[in-house]
Amino acid sequence: MTPIEITRNPIIKATLRNRWPQFVIRVIALAGFVLAIVAGFVGTPVGNHNFGIVFVWIVWWALLMLILVPLAGRSWCAVCPIPMPGEWLQNGALLKPRGKGFGLNRKWPKRFRNIWMQNIAFTLLALFSAVVLTQPSVTGVVLLLFLIIALVTSLIFERRAFCRYLCPVGGFIGLYSQVAPVEVRVKDPAVCAVHSEKSCYTGSQDGYGCPWLVYPGTLTKNINCGLCMECLRTCTQDNVALNLRSFGADLKQSSGHKLDEAFKAFIMLGAALTYSAVMLGPWGELKSAAYSIGTAEWLVYAVTLLGLIYVILPGAFLIAVGVGRTLARVLNPPQGSRESLKKSFAAFATALIPLGLMAWIAFSLSFVFASLSYVWPVLSDPLGAGWNLFGTAGVAWQPYLMSIVPFLQAGVLIGGLGWACVVARRIAAEQQTGRVVTWEALPVMGFCFVVTAGLLGLLIG
Amino acid sequence: MVIGLLAVAIVFVPNPIALAASGDRHFRIEASSYQYTPEAIQVSPGDHVTIDLVATDVVHGLYIDGYDLSVTADPGQTATLSFIADRSGSFRLRCSVTCGAMHPFMIGKLNVGSNDLLWRAIGLSALAVVVGVWVIRK
Numbered sequence: 001m002t003p004i005e006i007t008r009n010p011i012i013k014a015t016l017r018n019r020w021p022q023f024v025i026r027v028i029a030l031a032g033f034v035l036a037i038v039a040g041f042v043g044t045p046v047g048n049h050n051f052g053i054v055f056v057w058i059v060w061w062a063l064l065m066l067i068l069v070p071l072a073g074r075s076w077c078a079v080c081p082i083p084m085p086g087e088w089l090q091n092g093a094l095l096k097p098r099g100k101g102f103g104l105n106r107k108w109p110k111r112f113r114n115i116w117m118q119n120i121a122f123t124l125l126a127l128f129s130a131v132v133l134t135q136p137s138v139t140g141v142v143l144l145l146f147l148i149i150a151l152v153t154s155l156i157f158e159r160r161a162f163c164r165y166l167c168p169v170g171g172f173i174g175l176y177s178q179v180a181p182v183e184v185r186v187k188d189p190a191v192c193a194v195h196s197e198k199s200c201y202t203g204s205q206d207g208y209g210c211p212w213l214v215y216p217g218t219l220t221k222n223i224n225c226g227l228c229m230e231c232l233r234t235c236t237q238d239n240v241a242l243n244l245r246s247f248g249a250d251l252k253q254s255s256g257h258k259l260d261e262a263f264k265a266f267i268m269l270g271a272a273l274t275y276s277a278v279m280l281g282p283w284g285e286l287k288s289a290a291y292s293i294g295t296a297e298w299l300v301y302a303v304t305l306l307g308l309i310y311v312i313l314p315g316a317f318l319i320a321v322g323v324g325r326t327l328a329r330v331l332n333p334p335q336g337s338r339e340s341l342k343k344s345f346a347a348f349a350t351a352l353i354p355l356g357l358m359a360w361i362a363f364s365l366s367f368v369f370a371s372l373s374y375v376w377p378v379l380s381d382p383l384g385a386g387w388n389l390f391g392t393a394g395v396a397w398q399p400y401l402m403s404i405v406p407f408l409q410a411g412v413l414i415g416g417l418g419w420a421c422v423v424a425r426r427i428a429a430e431q432q433t434g435r436v437v438t439w440e441a442l443p444v445m446g447f448c449f450v451v452t453a454g455l456l457g458l459l460i461g
Numbered sequence: 462m463v464i465g466l467l468a469v470a471i472v473f474v475p476n477p478i479a480l481a482a483s484g485d486r487h488f489r490i491e492a493s494s495y496q497y498t499p500e501a502i503q504v505s506p507g508d509h510v511t512i513d514l515v516a517t518d519v520v521h522g523l524y525i526d527g528y529d530l531s532v533t534a535d536p537g538q539t540a541t542l543s544f545i546a547d548r549s550g551s552f553r554l555r556c557s558v559t560c561g562a563m564h565p566f567m568i569g570k571l572n573v574g575s576n577d578l579l580w581r582a583i584g585l586s587a588l589a590v591v592v593g594v595w596v597i598r599k
Contacts, residue, residue: 048565134562279566280553284496287563291495370526370555371565397557402526406550410582417586421593438594445590452586461551461579 003183003243007232016229016242019095022079030081033143035382040140044384048374048397050136051382056143057133059375062368064173065360073177077170077226082146083163086154087211097208103155108165108213114260118171119267123309125168126271127302130278130290160211163226175264176357177222178250183243184216184225184232191239192217200231200240207233216240221250223261251350251423254430259342262349263314265356269451270309272359276458280366313451317352320443321345327439328432338431347431348444351424355448358416359455362409366459370399406460413459417452421445464592471584476577483507483546490514490554490569492521492534494561497554497569506574508546515539522557525571531557549574 007013039051047053092101153162200216203209207230216231231240289297376395381387428441486508491498516534524531534540554569
């Protein structure tokens with residue numbers, strides 16, 4: 001599908017270039033974020049009656065994983081309130097550039113210009129997730145820490161370094177945003193090549209240089225583009241566009257496969273498997289182990305989770321890739337594989353992006369629809385203080401659509417597997433020719449099938 | 462064409478496994494700190510099922526997905542729920558009364574007959590891989 005430039009529409013373009021709509025949404029989100037922190041500290045300790053727990057881990061999560069990421073990529077990052085206070089200080093302005101702001105404006109260290117820090121941050125959250133997701137005070141602490149770390153990072157380093165290199169949520173949003181049917185891209189790279197000012201990166205009086213440290217002229221993937229629209233505002237050549245495109249267009253890229261991004265895919269897949277077992281499975285001991293931080297049972301849980309996401313899944317995948325390469329070499333001796341094992345491993349891990357996203361959608365469907373009715377009482381009584389602001393405080397818990405959800409989950413997981421197989425096939429075709437393409441891709445498809453069968457067993461078994 | 466027929470067969474062909482005759486089934490389920498014991502119960506379609514829910518620590522509930530039935534038991538007390546298992550498949554049991562931090566994740570399982578959805582989904586997954594291979598060959 002040829003991308004459709006939706007910013008060709010003057011109303012859409014003017015709306016996106018205007019700072020006010022984005023600002024208003026971000027301020028509302030910041031108010032909600034602050035309320036979630038306050039509710040965490042002073043609200044009821046009962047998680048499913050606390051605004052922080054219900055609106056962050058049910059409403060926001062549902063919005064993020066079921067709508068925003070699959071359909072609009074990093075659109076959440078465009079309105080995320082977490083970096084706002086730091087950005088305001090860094091820019092010395094709430095809206096348009098007004099001169100010098102505060103902060104040291106240092107460059108992010110070269111060795112950390114990858115998503116390993118985000119991988120580690122997400123892993124840490126995953127280890128403590130049973131408590132973070134259920135204890136309002138812990139959610140409050142985590143959200144406050146996000147805010148403080150983002151603020152400090154903005155005062156030390158240039159632009160949105162926190163979002164690009166540290167945010168544990170931004171890491172997986174970026175990975176899965178490659179599937180989304182929207183992109184910001186330049187219309188004609190040749191125009192950028194001869195444009196010496198590069199105002200999209202350096203900034204101008206109309207806007208800031210790319211806060212995500214990306215030069216739009218060479219942007220080919222969504223993973224690091226925060227959809228903030230600054231380049232749309234600063235480009236003096238009218239050469240930046242917001243496009244609608246086919247789903248998964250970034251997965252067709254034949255280069256730029258990185259190990260840190262591959263491991264992000266394993267972390268997310270392993271976490272989806274683990275959460276499906278711990279939170280949606282019937283095993284009480286597993287829930288107690290995940291919740292009892294510091295105990296021997298929790299240590300076993302933590303080691304198992306770490307082993308799954310950093311050793312077992314990548315190890316099994318490496319074996320699958322290796323078997324595929326061996327089969328290709330045996331069947332096509334003169335050629336073999338064109339890439340090293342490491343590069344093949346990172347490239348084939350692209351197949352785990354649709355698989356992982358669909359796994360998270362399937363997981364989220366179950367717990368979101370089972371818990372969504374907690375929203376109504378919390379709307380009326382966000383702190384659990386006995387208020388009834390909208391007359392909904394007494395609405396009883398009632399799971400929604402639970403007769404349909406297992407069918408949706410099955411469809412989503414099977415679709416994810418089919419999509420992963422298509423991606424694996426395409427990657428194999430980049431490395432092989434002729435019938436050996438089948439054999440190189442088949443073990444990776446087998447890996448994806450086993451993971452899908454496991455998820456089906458956990459979610460609808 | 463062949464793939465399409467296979468998919469239709471996986472989805473619609475009746476399960477050939479003979480079902481056990483229906484009858485009365487009685488279970489005692491203990492509910493305590495985010496766990497039902499036993500964690501899963503198996504019945505046959507058409508069974509008249511009676512569940513005695515015993516809460517051993519705090520108030521717990523039991524809600525059955527798909528059947529939209531629930532019962533609540535006070536600490537140390539037994540509450541009874543009876544129904545005809547007229548829908549096949551695997552259904553989650555959920556605690557319907559806030560019982561602690563991990564309450565939203567207190568889950569058990571009711572298996573009625575065989576879980577056709579699971580096996581058909583796994584069959585379709587295998588077919589998805591075959592389609593992947595077939596696409597490669599084309």
